[in-house]
Amino acid sequence: MQGVAVFDRLAGAYDExxxxxxxxxxxxxxxxxxxxxxxxxxxxxxxxxxxFGLLLGAALGIEPSRPMAKLAHGRGLPTVQAVGEHLPLxxxxxxxxxxxxxxxxxADVPALLRETRRILKPGGRIVIGLIxxxxxxxxxxxLRRDADPFYRHARFYTAGAVIAMLAxxxxxxxxxxxxLIGLPGxxxxxxxxxxxxxGAGGFxxxxxxxxxxxxxxxNGSPGLY
Numbered sequence: 001m002q003g004v005a006v007f008d009r010l011a012g013a014y015d016e017x018x019x020x021x022x023x024x025x026x027x028x029x030x031x032x033x034x035x036x037x038x039x040x041x042x043x044x045x046x047x048x049x050x051x052f053g054l055l056l057g058a059a060l061g062i063e064p065s066r067p068m069a070k071l072a073h074g075r076g077l078p079t080v081q082a083v084g085e086h087l088p089l090x091x092x093x094x095x096x097x098x099x100x101x102x103x104x105x106x107a108d109v110p111a112l113l114r115e116t117r118r119i120l121k122p123g124g125r126i127v128i129g130l131i132x133x134x135x136x137x138x139x140x141x142x143l144r145r146d147a148d149p150f151y152r153h154a155r156f157y158t159a160g161a162v163i164a165m166l167a168x169x170x171x172x173x174x175x176x177x178x179x180l181i182g183l184p185g186x187x188x189x190x191x192x193x194x195x196x197x198x199g200a201g202g203f204x205x206x207x208x209x210x211x212x213x214x215x216x217x218x219n220g221s222p223g224l225y
Contacts, residue, residue, distance in 0.1 A: 003153030035207030040095025137202025
């Protein structure tokens, strides 16, 4: 994971963002919720301070930043310090894996997706939350990236690009939801709608199932508000 040092240094500031922007946080959670299976054992990869995993039913967190992992653990989500490209977890253990604003910080996204597929049961579900680059909000994040201590090390992706990477890694039947988050200062942010699809909402959730007969190709957070 790129830029772990900034999360070590500013873990408290990262966590406080969610308290200062409850409507945005709530919209992101509700974008991801319909993509999750009903029940089962879940893991959050890149758990941060545990804000999403706890609300969305994860039993375990994986987080490379020690201070962030301590926050998640203290909040009630058992969390192991490790990186998503090398998960210290057994094959086929989990029913779902949750990754929220994680892939933008990972240098080798295909490796992360292969590892996630490995730890999922056949038919298990991956759920990814991201800022969609192909939206006004996503383009603004990318434009202001160098001025933001967290996103300075990030690489943003379009929802379409992530869906393509999931297919290459051995996931099928993607379902997508989006939170219709506008640009800062342009639209009210106290009642944010969540709709199926992508292209209009700055925050996107993508859910897909682990196929049982696919061999994955080997080569294959806080915001600006």
